[in-house]
Structure formats: structure tokens, C-alpha cells
Amino acid sequence: MKKEYKITAGVIILSGSVLLGSLLDLQVTGAGTTPGTADDPVVTKSYVDQQIQQALNGGGGGNTNPTKPTQPSQGADEVKNVALKPGKILIADAGTEFIVRSGNAVIYTEVSSGVADLTDGKDLLNGETAPKNHLLSFPREGRGIQVKEGQTSNLIVMVRGGYTIK
Template sequence: MKWLKKSVLLIAVFAVGVVSGSMIWTSSANNTGLVDPNRPGSVNDPLITKSYVDQAVAGQVKTELEKQLQGQLEQLDKMLADKQKEMDDKIVQFQKQLDALISKAGGMTVVELQPNQTMYADPGATFIVRNGTTIAVSTDANGIPDVTGGKDLMDGTPIELNHMLIFPREGRGIKSTHSSTVFVMVTGGYTVMNPDGTIAASSSMDNSDQNETAE
């Protein structure tokens, strides 16, 4: 039994010595640089979790997708704006052609009214405003008969599009409050006045006279 106790004691002493020696060697290796400081899990190369990687990658992907989407939206907006302008131009051209055909068929004249110009009607003339905004001009308390709407338009009253106005007397007309050209279908005589009181056009003037006045 004594030899068994001695054997156990020797084994224990040996194990303690091995562990102590290993710890001393590891500490010495760290101090002398024998252990790689960049090994995975070290201070210089820490381990990261999968959730962290997923979050970082997801953030980068989201940012890149937002940039691409913004660029595509800007291109789409530009394409829509170009198409809208193209359609507006075609509508204006079609309206001019339609008005010209109606004018030839019914003896009407299409007059272009510029911003702030006033067009006075000769007695018996009729006006139909095709686009834009205009107001009634009248020195008569009875106003201008709107036969389409079935009412009289007093001075300063907005005129509805495609309504036929009849002018039984002089001193009545319409004024453009639009920012661009207003097209008016006219039957009978008329006179277009500039804001300064000069004559811009008249049914009694031939084309050459009107061109000289416009210049």
C-alpha cells in the first residue's frame, strides 16, 4: 500500500509540473512573439458574429439599391416630362388645324389674342374662346350675351371656353388674362387693342397691314 501512495503522489507532482510549465511557456511565448498576435480570436483579429455580417451587408445593399432607384426615378420623370411636352405641342397643332378647318367651313376667322390684349367686336359679331383665360369687357350695363350659357356677362366676368358670345353693339369685347396666346374663333368684324391703346390687328386691315403693325 505504501508503494501505491508513493506512485499517486509522484503522478500528482508530475501533472502539476506539466501544467505549470505549459503556462510558463505560453506566457513567455506571448511576451517573446512566438504566438501569432493576428490569429483568429486575438485582439488584432477578433471573431465576429454572423448577425453582424448580415446587418453590415444588408445596410450596404440597401444604400446601393436606393441610389439605383433614385437614378431610375429621375430618368422616368424626365421621360414623362418630355412626353407631356410632346403631347402638348401636338394638341396645340391639332387645335390650330381644327380651327382652320372650321373657319373655312363656316366663314370664321381664328384670331390670336396675346396676354393683356383686348379684342372689341363689331356689332353682330360672335366670339368663341377656344383656350386660356379671358374676361368680358363691356361699357354697357346689360353686358355680353352668352348664348351657350344662357346669361349675360357683366364687365370683368370670366368667359367659359367654347361658349358663343354675341355682340349686338359696339364697345364690348374680351380681354386676355392668360400667360400665353389665346385662340378665338370670330365671325364678323373685330379690333385687337394692345395694352397701350394701339391697334394690333383688325378685320378691316389686310394681312400686310397687320404684319406691319405687329412689327
């Protein structure tokens, strides 16, 4: 009789577990959100592609109107190639950046402090050589670069920001 009792108890426990498991499964399945609602929106491929493109272009994903794309800003971020003739001085506005591309340039300042060479992490003072392909930052007006004395060809400089030629 003990054997029959164990088998009956096992069948009851197994049946109860299956029944309880199926009831819990129904509750979990029914608790999900319905696709297409505000909790689980459906989006189109074109919308996803647009958002990815905006994120890659630095748009931030704020524009959701596909007929009016975000335009990149012009002006301060625009880079210009400037040819500087010997004897001329390229004076930077505050915050302007230069990169000397060809020719030999020297730093020009009217004050004792200099120009930041961001590539090497040092200051360049008046009369020092401005290295080629280095990013130079001009923190204040009245500072710039000029063609090194003795050079007869133009100096080519990439400029981001405002400047004047003296």
C-alpha cells in the same frame, strides 16, 4: 223554270258588269298624262343629282344652269381664328360672335350691359369669365374680351364678324 230564270239573270248581270268594267278601264287608262309632256316631264339623272346637291348645300334649287354653280357667300359668315396676346383687347363689331377655344378670357365692356352667352342663355358682365367653347354674341360695338390678368399665353378665339384689337 225559276232556276233557268235565275241562271239567265245571273249571266246577264255578270256579262254586263264585265262589259261595263272594261269600258270604265279604257276611260281611266286613256285619261293619264303622257310621259315627256309639260304635265309629266322627263328629267335626267344629272339634273336630279344637281338639285339634290344644291338642296344639301342650302342652295334652294334656284340655279338650273350646270355650268354656273352657286358660290357660297364670303365675309360675314367667315370664321377666323384670332390669337390675342396678354394686355390686348378684342373688340367686336355689332352682331359679331366669339367662341373662346383656349386660354382664359374675361368680358370687356365700357357700359353696364354685357355680352350674351348663347350657350348658357345668360348675360356676362364686365370682368366675368368668358367660358370656353361657348357661343358669345356681341349686340353692340364697344364690347369684347381680353386675356385674364396673370395669364402669360395667348388667347385663341374663333370670330365670326368684324372686330378690332386694342
